[in-house]
Amino acid sequence: MMHSISISRHFLTAVSCILLLGFTSACSNSKDDHQALDSSPYRSIFGENVLVFDDSMDQDKIKTTLQALHRQQKHNEFGSERYALLFKPGTYNLDVTVDYYVQALGLGRYPGEVIIKGAVQSVASTSSNGIPNKVTTMFWRGAENFKVIPQNDETIYWAVSQAAPYRRMHVAGDINFDKGSWASGGVLANSIVEGRAGLTSGQQWMSRNSKIGSWEGGNWNRVFIGVDGAPKDAWPEKPTTIIDKTPVIREKPFLTYTESGDYAVFVPALMRESSGPSWINTNEEGELIPIDSFHIAYPEKDNATTINQALVNGKHILLTPGIYELNETLTVGKANTVMIGLGLPTLIPQNGNIGLKTKDIPGVKLAGFMVDAGPKLSPSLIQIGSEASNAQYPDNPISLHDIYCRVGGAVKGQTETSLTINSNYVIGDHFWLWRADHGVGTEWMEGQNKHGLVVNGAHVTIFGLFNEHFQGYQTLWNGEYGSTYFYQSEIPYHPPSNELWNDEGKPGYASYKVADTVQNHRAFGLGIYSFFHDEPTVSNNVRLENSMEVPDHSGIEIMHISTFAGLKGGINHIINGLGPSTEVGELKHFDGFKGNEKLSQDKKSR
Numbered sequence: 001m002m003h004s005i006s007i008s009r010h011f012l013t014a015v016s017c018i019l020l021l022g023f024t025s026a027c028s029n030s031k032d033d034h035q036a037l038d039s040s041p042y043r044s045i046f047g048e049n050v051l052v053f054d055d056s057m058d059q060d061k062i063k064t065t066l067q068a069l070h071r072q073q074k075h076n077e078f079g080s081e082r083y084a085l086l087f088k089p090g091t092y093n094l095d096v097t098v099d100y101y102v103q104a105l106g107l108g109r110y111p112g113e114v115i116i117k118g119a120v121q122s123v124a125s126t127s128s129n130g131i132p133n134k135v136t137t138m139f140w141r142g143a144e145n146f147k148v149i150p151q152n153d154e155t156i157y158w159a160v161s162q163a164a165p166y167r168r169m170h171v172a173g174d175i176n177f178d179k180g181s182w183a184s185g186g187v188l189a190n191s192i193v194e195g196r197a198g199l200t201s202g203q204q205w206m207s208r209n210s211k212i213g214s215w216e217g218g219n220w221n222r223v224f225i226g227v228d229g230a231p232k233d234a235w236p237e238k239p240t241t242i243i244d245k246t247p248v249i250r251e252k253p254f255l256t257y258t259e260s261g262d263y264a265v266f267v268p269a270l271m272r273e274s275s276g277p278s279w280i281n282t283n284e285e286g287e288l289i290p291i292d293s294f295h296i297a298y299p300e301k302d303n304a305t306t307i308n309q310a311l312v313n314g315k316h317i318l319l320t321p322g323i324y325e326l327n328e329t330l331t332v333g334k335a336n337t338v339m340i341g342l343g344l345p346t347l348i349p350q351n352g353n354i355g356l357k358t359k360d361i362p363g364v365k366l367a368g369f370m371v372d373a374g375p376k377l378s379p380s381l382i383q384i385g386s387e388a389s390n391a392q393y394p395d396n397p398i399s400l401h402d403i404y405c406r407v408g409g410a411v412k413g414q415t416e417t418s419l420t421i422n423s424n425y426v427i428g429d430h431f432w433l434w435r436a437d438h439g440v441g442t443e444w445m446e447g448q449n450k451h452g453l454v455v456n457g458a459h460v461t462i463f464g465l466f467n468e469h470f471q472g473y474q475t476l477w478n479g480e481y482g483s484t485y486f487y488q489s490e491i492p493y494h495p496p497s498n499e500l501w502n503d504e505g506k507p508g509y510a511s512y513k514v515a516d517t518v519q520n521h522r523a524f525g526l527g528i529y530s531f532f533h534d535e536p537t538v539s540n541n542v543r544l545e546n547s548m549e550v551p552d553h554s555g556i557e558i559m560h561i562s563t564f565a566g567l568k569g570g571i572n573h574i575i576n577g578l579g580p581s582t583e584v585g586e587l588k589h590f591d592g593f594k595g596n597e598k599l600s601q602d603k604k605s606r
Contacts, residue, residue, distance in 0.1 A: 036068040039083075045263070045291075047298050049083050049321040050342055055090030063094050073099035074124035077137060078410040078439050082321030084343035087146070088257050089113040096120045098141045101321070103343050103368070106145035107257035109266065110279050111170040111192075115147045120169070122160050125179055133179035135159045139432075140344055140370070142402065144168045145254055160185050162466045162488075163404045163432040167191060167252065168279065178202040184488075187430050187464050190251050190277050204527050206464045206486035209246050211276045220587060221562045223486040223525035225463060226275035236589035241525035241560045243485060245273045248461055250427055252367050252401035253340055255318075256288075263291040265316070265338060267365060270395065289338065294318045299345070304328040311337065319345035319369055326374075327351055332358040332366075336396075341369030344404075348411065352376035357383040360423050362393035367401040373413025377448060381405045381415050385423030389457060397425040404432045407449050407470075408441030417451040418470075421460055424479075428462035435469040437493050444471070444494055455479045469493065471501070473513040480520050487512060487526040493533055497540040507572065508544035520555030527562045530582070532569035541569060547582075548575040548593075556595030563588045 042051035042065070051069075053062055069083060077100055085096065085104040095118040096104050106114030120143045125133045138160045150156055150173035157176055158166050161184040166175075169188075174195035177185050183202035191210045198216035199205060205222045207215075212229040215222075221239050224230035226246035233242045251268040258264050268278055269285040278284050295310030299322025307317060307330055314334060321343030327350050332339065339356075347369065349355040355371040355378065358364050371381040382405065384398055405418035418433040433452030436442050450472035453465070458480045467474040468490045475489070489511040495501035503509045511528045514521045528547035532538065547563050550556050563571055563582040571582040574590045582588045 037072055038065065038068075041065075044086075045296065046084070046086075046318075046342060047320045049081075050086060051083065052086045052088065053092070054088040055092055059092060059094055062092070066094065066096060069102065070097045070099055070124075073102055075126075076100045077139070080323050080410075082323075082343040082345060084321055086255070086342075087114045087116075091115040091117065093117045096143070096146075097124075098122050098143055099124055100140055101344050102141050104143045104146070105255060105342075106147075107255060107263075108145060109256050110282050110284075111145050111168055112147045114145065115149060117149045118151055119154070119156050120146050120148050120158075121156055122158050122164065123179075125159065125181070131181060133159075133181035134183075135178060136161050136182040136184045139163045140404065142167070142344075142368075144252075146170070148172065150174070158186075159183065162186070162434070163402075165189060165402055165430055168254065168277075171195070171197075176200065177205060189430070189464075190279070192277055192280065204488050206525075208463055208485075209249065209251075209274060209277060211280065220529075220564060221486075221488070221525060221527035221560075225485050228276045235560055235591070239560070239562050239589055241486075243524060245275055246271070246463070247483070248272050248427060249274060249429065249463070250365070250397075250399045251278050252429060253338055253365050255340070255342065258288075265289045265291070265294065265318070265340060267338060270397070289316060291318075294338075296320060297324070298322070299324050304330055316340075318342065321345055323348065325350050326353065326355060329354045330356045332356070332364055333361065335361045336363035338365045338367075339369075340365075340367045344368070344370055346370040346372055348372045348413075349374040349378050349381070350376070352378055354378055354383050355381045358385060358398060358423070360385040360389035360391045362391075362396040362398070364398045365401070366399075366403060370404040370406060371418075372411055373405075373407040373415040373418075373449075375412065375414070377414040377416065379415070380417045380420040380454075382419045384419075384421045384426055385457060387422055387456070389422040389424065392424055394425045394459065397427055398423055399427040399429060400431070401429040403428075403430070404434070405452070406434050406436065408436030409434070409439035412441035414445065414448050416448065417454050419452065420454045420456070421479075422456045424457045425459045426457055426461075428460070428465065430464040431462065432466040433468070433470075433474075434466075435471070435492070437469050437490075442494075444492075444496060446500070451476050455482055458482075461485075467511075471495075472509045474511045476513050476515070477518065477521060478515045480518060482514075482518075482521050484512075484523040485525065487523060487528075489527070490529050490531060491544055493531055494537050495532070495542050496536050498542055499540075501542065503545070506545040508542070510544075510546045510549040512548045512550075514550040514556065516551050518551055518556075519553050521550065522557045522559075524559045526558070526560065527564075528571075529564045529566070530569060530571050531566045533567040538568045543569045544571045546573045546575060546577065547571050550576065550593060550595070552576070552595050554596040556593065558593040560592055561590040563590070
């Protein structure tokens with residue numbers, strides 16, 4: 001029964017994409033909505049698309065402005081508008097509603113310094129075929145660094161799917177991550193929820209380094225890493241993966257407003273074997289970097305040349321909201337450089353160049369921006385370290401936070417790989433790597449858009465890896481001692497045939513591929529789904545052979561794999577030819593795989 005309901009939801013998702021796009025386009029082009037927003041009273045050094053509030057302002061006028069922004073952005077899925085909402089320390093009696101390409105940030109040093117008596121929420125949804133409250137396309141938004149006190153014991157709704165983190169938050173009440181209908185989230189990180197947190201219908205969720213009163217709900221896959229108050233491991237009856245301690249993490253850098261009346265960026269220190277929020281005792285370690293150490297980039301006046309010159313001059317980079325078309329690669333060549341985005345700024349390489357690359361240097365932090373594929377084929381949208389990287393910086397690694405790469409959807413684009421990691425010890429803190437399944441540029445392109453992620457470096461650790469629809473392996477891991485904590489992946493919807501889409505004769509490409517030469521690798525809490533549809537895919541009965549492929553070596557450990565097949569076709573095996581097939585409407589849970597151990601399929605699959 002549960003499986004057939006899941007099919008219905010996803011079938012309608014696929015069929016309604018065209019209808020949804022028409023609707024979102026109409027909303028994003030509404031002349032009245034765009035004219036209603038006036039940001040001029042709230043401008044600062046960060047330009048016209050960053051609205052800065054303080055609690056001495058007329059809060060009714062702030063509410064009116066926020067409502068106008070909500071009307072403009074709530075269905076603006078592939079629009080070019082970008083916004084950041086910054087709240088200086090104080091108390092605000094209002095709701096902050098966050099929509100497409102909007103980031104809401106409290107500017108306190110700690111969440112309790114910016115108090116919202118109301119909600120910090122994402123509540124927009126779509127409906128079709130009589131099904132309301134769908135949030136499977138509520139992407140690209142975020143909220144950070146507030147204390148939220150719900151009024152009248154109301155539940156906060158942060159009803160989202162991918163690329164929509166709720167981090168460094170303190171909710172003095174309950175929160176739900178869907179609206180009781182389709183949902184495909186999501187990430188809670190470095191936060192406190194005093195009451196109940198959970199899902200009613202959402203497919204999957206990852207929570208990391210948080211403290212919650214209780215957790216309830218969810219369907220296919222939920223993962224808790226370093227979460228105080230996490231539910232008990234009830235796998236597979238309730239497909240939940242519990243990791244008591246986060247092995248290594250650096251929390252995301254964030255903008256703050258100091259007591260002296262200046263802006264600065266705080267960079268939290270590296271932590272090992274941690275649980276709960278980094279800030280809970282208000283003694284968080286890290287570095288405060290003054291704003292005058294940053295080059296503040298504006299899309300209307302900056303380009304790759306000016307940003308690269310600032311990097312050469314030793315500046316950190318703060319990208320304000322907007323679209324940056326890059327005629328050359330942005331190159332980070334100085335250790336400990338911080339590049340942070342406000343309001344999901346979007347980089348688009350124009351000449352077949354890599355969008356952004358770093359040298360093999362310690363301590364670089366990249367946070368809070370998107371890279372779209374451009375009109376000419378790029379080898380990679382982001383490259384971390386050179387191909388020959390071999391430096392070792394375990395105590396000061398490169399870290400990436402809330403990084404989103406996109407091929408198609410908003411603009412037609414081409415790339416071989418979205419994100420390539422060559423350096424060692426890199427930390428990934430939430431990625432969504434997406435080849436579009438709707439919007440523009442979704443055509444099958446032979447030999448292109450192969451991979452979402454390629455990892456060549458050793459000791460790379462990723463938390464919250466969402467990676468979907470690429471034409472080869474979604475994830476190709478060549479480096480030793482890699483670790484993934486939470487994985488969500490839909491394989492491509494429209495391979496023309498297994499004659500064209502095959503891996504040396506095997507139907508399709510495994511979503512998660514660890515190279516045969518790798519001796520040591522770990523992955524925890526993986527969800528891999530197929531939704532084949534449309535012609536000629538259906539007539540050619542396209543299938544996938546394995547959702548995962550890993551070497552059979554003693555250092556390989558995979559824990560908890562969930563697979564689902566919707567619409568048409570299916571998955572022949574879960575991992576390495578093991579496990580039963582996953583047919584249309586079936587949800588399968590597989591305990592895992594330990595290299596060099598010969599466990600029976602019946603013992604390992606449920």
